[in-house]
């Protein structure tokens with residue numbers, strides 16, 4: 001470490017932060033007050049009123065003077081039932097981002113490498129770097145599908161401990177065909193992590209690889225979240241389904257009692273409302289189709305989506321100017337135009353019908 005100036009008492013003040021962190025830029029989405037918030041892929045609808053009622057009743061029965069269930073017994077067994085796996089195959093954490101961090105703390109770190117294929121969820125790279133894990137990135141094809149030749153090149157050169165996929169891929173939208181995921185699994189030297197934050201919007205899931213118990217199933221981890229389809233971004237709850245050995249590895253790096261009692265309850269109760277969740281997904285899927293159809297009539301390039309957002313690129317106007325026009329109309333979308341491989345792109349989250357109308361009207365106004 002570089003020598004640091006000391007004061008007269010020999011103290012050197014705050015330590016400099018780790019030099020490898022200084023180069024990292026934070027992950028932020030603008031948080032501005034707007035009427036139509038379509039920038040972070042949340043659900044536009046809250047959980048059902050019956051969920052709130054059950055939560056309020058349950059909170060009153062929690063012994064808040066006691067530590068919560070460290071094993072997260074009830075929630076893990078409810079999730080295991082949902083996915084037809086064993087509770088030992090489920091690890092829960094404070095949002096799926098903390099699941100990803102746990103995987104990287106357990107398996108990554110100095111002198112170890114994680115592989116990913118961009119453009120993809122930027123936090124995979126960010127969390128890997130925060131844990132001191134080396135990152136190698138391959139490129140997706142021009143249409144954002146996986147390029148299996150590129151995947152083979154990257155994986156054989158880097159020998160990563162973790163290979164990340166995101167399916168449906170944020171921010172480009174498409175789910176990777178299960179055959180592509182299986183091809184990546186066959187080429188990956190070690191653990192394959194499939195981030196399925198939008199899994200319920202997709203026609204298939206890598207959970208099928210786990211339940212099929214085919215080759216590589218024990219090296220596959222599927223990560224899910226309550227933040228999107230379950231309408232619970234405010235609760236910070238995510239989980240993975242994997243081989244029990246992966247779960248034990250994550251438990252080794254989790255802090256004691258890291259999942260509070262209220263959150264465990266909130267998650268258990270949410271799972272009683274699968275039908276309501278599926279109804280929200282159906283409504284949003286229909287709205288996604290409506291937005292896509294309208295975008296087809298505007299001077300933008302778009303990509304098909306299997307999630308609750310659509311990536312688009314204005315063809316005749318700077319993305320940043322379009323973003324600003326939308327903001328002036330009190331519609332906030334995500335500006336991805338500076339992200340690698342996404343030059344000139346914006347991403348809109350599918351909202352309620354009225355919100356989507358506001359977005360489409362403001363976008364036409366800006367473009368035509």
Ligand SMILES: *Cc1c(COP(=O)(O)O)cnc(C)c1O
Pocket residue numbers: 041094095096097098121166170195197224225226227228233236237238
């Ligand atoms: C939104 C999102 C998450 C969610 O993270 P949480 O910490 O569970 O809120 C994870 N992965 C991807 C790809 C996402 O888009």
